[in-house]
Amino acid sequence: xxxxxxxxxxxxxxxxxxxxxxxxxxxxxxxxxxxxxxxxxxxxxxxxxxxxxxxxxxxxxxxxxxxxxxxxxxxxxxxxxxxxxxxxxxxxxxxxxxxxxxxxxxxxxxxxxxxxxxxxxxxxxxxxxxxxxxxxxxxxxxxxxxxxxxxxxxxxxxxxxxxxxxxxxxxxxxxxxxxxxxxxxxxxxxxxxxxxxxxxxxxxxxxxxxxxxxxxxxxxxxxxxxxxxxxxxxxxxxxxxxxxxxxx
Numbered sequence: 001x002x003x004x005x006x007x008x009x010x011x012x013x014x015x016x017x018x019x020x021x022x023x024x025x026x027x028x029x030x031x032x033x034x035x036x037x038x039x040x041x042x043x044x045x046x047x048x049x050x051x052x053x054x055x056x057x058x059x060x061x062x063x064x065x066x067x068x069x070x071x072x073x074x075x076x077x078x079x080x081x082x083x084x085x086x087x088x089x090x091x092x093x094x095x096x097x098x099x100x101x102x103x104x105x106x107x108x109x110x111x112x113x114x115x116x117x118x119x120x121x122x123x124x125x126x127x128x129x130x131x132x133x134x135x136x137x138x139x140x141x142x143x144x145x146x147x148x149x150x151x152x153x154x155x156x157x158x159x160x161x162x163x164x165x166x167x168x169x170x171x172x173x174x175x176x177x178x179x180x181x182x183x184x185x186x187x188x189x190x191x192x193x194x195x196x197x198x199x200x201x202x203x204x205x206x207x208x209x210x211x212x213x214x215x216x217x218x219x220x221x222x223x224x225x226x227x228x229x230x231x232x233x234x235x236x237x238x239x240x241x242x243x244x245x246x247x248x
Contacts, residue, residue, distance in 0.1 A: 003073055006030060008059040009118055011102045013037075013051045023051055023072060025059055026101055026118065031109040035061050035070035050075035052082060054094045054122060079119075085127040089247055093130040096240035097121065097137060103234055104145050114144050120204050129211040134244075135219040136204045138226040139196055147229050149174030151193055156180035166193065168225045170232065175225075192222040216247070 006029035016022040021040040025033050040047045050057050056079035061070040081094055101118060105111065121137040142148045152161055155174030166188050167181035168174070175188065195218070199207070207214075227241050 003060045003062055004030070005058060005060045007078065007115070008057050009101070009115070009122070010051055010053055010055045010057060011098045012053060013040075015041075021051055022069075024102060025057075025072075026105060026115065027059065027110075028112060028115045029110060031111060032102070032105045032107050033061070033070055034068070034107075035072040037072040040072075046074040048075075048077065049080065049082065050077045052080065053098050055080045055082075056119060056122065079123070081122065081125075087127045089130050090125060090127045092240060092243045092247060093125055093134055094122075096134065096238070096244055097125070099238055099240045100137075100141060100230065103238065104141065104230065111144070114141060117141060117144065124204050124208055124211065126211065129214065131216050131218065132207050132211040132214040133204065135195070135223055136199050136207065138223050139199050142226045142229055143200075147233050148226075149229070151175060151196060154180055161193075163190065168228065170228050173229075173232070186221060186224065188221045188225055192219050195219050196222060 006027040008025040008027040011024040011026055011032070013021045013023045016036060019039045019041040021037045023035055023037050025035070027033055037047060037051060040051055049055070055077060057075040057077055059075050060073040062073060063070055097118065105114065117137065117140050121133050124133040149155060153159065154161060154177040155172065156176055157180055159177050161175060161177060165178050166175045167178070167185035168176065168188055169182040169185045172182060176182070176185065227238065231237055231241070
């Protein structure tokens with residue numbers, strides 16, 4: 001069977017037997033795939049550092065009849081997070097992007113919009129400047145996977161929220177007005193809702209000049225709301241989201 005090829009992002013890799021790796025890829029052409037990279041720990045020529053998580057590669061693989069796992073032949077590195085400084089904050093942020101993609105994307109379902117989003121965000125995820133890219137990624141990945149509710153109306157009564165206070169709750173599917181908020185709800189600020197509107201109108205590169213001075217607090221309530229939507233959909237907590245919460 002001829003080799004297939006595609007641009008891809010490595011999501012995870014695990015040891016398998018003595019020198020093999022079990023790898024999860026998000027390919028541009030065919031969506032999320034899993035495959036075995038034979039002798040990957042020994043073959044620098046075929047793989048080198050291409051199987052590090054969140055590496056942007058061109059992957060070559062072979063489908064195997066009656067096998068769920070593909071056979072990964074080789075990879076060419078197109079971009080690597082290891083070419084720039086990786087501090088602890090950036091490492092956690094990279095892990096978060098990888099976990100979100102791995103958990104949200106179905107197997108073998110191409111999604112070019114999410115792929116382009118991931119590549120653009122990874123290019124803007126810098127050491128000491130993670131919060132802008134993460135906010136943009138959260139907003140758009142939730143929207144592109146169909147999990148984003150209406151941000152301008154109360155989910156309970158339909159009242160417009162433009163200019164008024166809005167709240168969210170882990171067990172609610174959208175924003176609520178002050179009259180219908182649940183106990184222990186969290187308020188989402190007008191500034192964060194305006195930020196979301198700006199991010200819907202512009203590419204992530206438009207916010208890059210602000211990234212270095214983007215404090216964690218900016219958009220924190222928006223990120224919390226979006227993460228809760230994902231966790232409600234998955235019916236479980238994201239490990240990396242808890243790690244992000246603990247960052248200074």
